[in-house]
Amino acid sequence: MTLQKKATLISSATATLLIIIKLFVGLLSGSVAVLASAIDSVLDLIVSAFNYFAIAKAEQPANQTFNYGKGKIEALAAVIEGTIICMSGLFILYTATKKLLYPEPLLHVSSSIIVMLISFVLTLALVAFLNYVAHKTRSMVVKSDALHYKTDVLSNGAILLSLLAIHATGFEMIDAIMGIIISLYIMHSAYELMKDGVYILLDASLEKELVQKIQTIILDEKEISDFHDLKTRTSANTHFVDVHLVFSPGxxxxxxxxxxxKIEENIKALVPEAEWVINAHLDPYDDSEMNSLLHVKKE
Structure with a gap:
């Protein structure tokens, strides 16, 4: 079993444990923040299970139907996950606003504090592990899972602080206010996640800094007089580069x-842990203007 799959299984197991303890104490205490966190953990479990499926499909080799493999399913998973996170944020916002307008007393605050402390520690350890796996494998699914659980760390920490404040002051509106703040942060994180996934699905280029480094490598080669039609994109852990290299006619x-x-090897060394597919077309002269004219003529 690959490290990515192990990461999603550990995420699923952690989410299941947190669902059980949060739902029990959340229903017992009536805390909207704890219940919101429990609902978020349910979504965590769904997302982690979906991520396991996405990674299994993305790891399948290229074939006659999918010549470039199925790596983009990770980006699709990120968009779906972001949508689910956004929906959970909206539900938390609704629940917190409702409690702010129609307040209800909290019960068993001490038990809620203990549960959120356990949840905070477990989720913090999970995020550290997922970040390690994401850095090692460069998997977008694991990266999105790590981001998701990072929001949980922040929300669990915020809920824990709010419960401590309620226990000390008796001002129960802190629970609803904290729920609103958490929901807004969750929706912001979901937007960033969906944007990254959509960019990959639309074949956006590699990061600007990486593209500039690729250009520098090409121009540093003394045999090259120029280059054109440089195109880049990414899919899962694979970076694609297409470029026309211009040489002297002789x-x-x-x-x-x-x-x-030599250029290909230097480009691959920029991110050695990634897979690279580089297609370099060798030109004896600069035919970029001719290619542009032919393109215009076809249109």
Whole structure:
């Protein structure tokens, strides 16, 4: 079993444990913040189970139907996960606003504090593990899972502080106010996650800094006089690069091929833990203007 799959299974097990203890104490105490956290943990479990499926599909090799593999299913999973997170944020906002307008007394505050403390510690440990896996595997699904649970760490910490404040002051409106703040933060995080997934689905280029480094590597090669039509994109753990390299007309094919291989190796060294698919077209002269004219003519 791959490290990514193990990470999603551990996430699912943690979410299941948190659901049980949060729902029990949340229903017992009537705390909207604890119940909101329990609902979020239910969604965590659904998302982690979906992520396991997404990773299993994304790891399948390319075939005649999917020539580039199924890596983009990770981006699709991120968009779906972001949507689910946003919906949970909206529900928490509704519940917290309702309690702010129609307050109800809290019961068993001490038990709620203990539950949220346990939840905070468990989720903090899970985030540390997921961040390690995301950095090691560069999996977008695990990265999105880590981001999701990071919001849980912050929300659990905020709920814990609010319960401590309620226990000390008796001002129970802190519970509803904290619920509203958490919901807004959750929806903001969901937006960032969905945006990253959509960018990958739409074949957005690699990060600007990485593209600039690729350009520098190409221009540093003494055999290259110029380049054009540089295009980049990413899918799961694979970076794709297409470029036309311009050589002098008299260069031998062997020298041009060697220079192209050297450029490819230097580009791959930029992010050695990622998979790279580099398609370098060797031009004996700059045909970019001719290609542009042919493109316009076809349109």
């Amino acid at each position: 260069i031998s094919l062997l020298r041009a091929h060697y220079a192209g291989d």
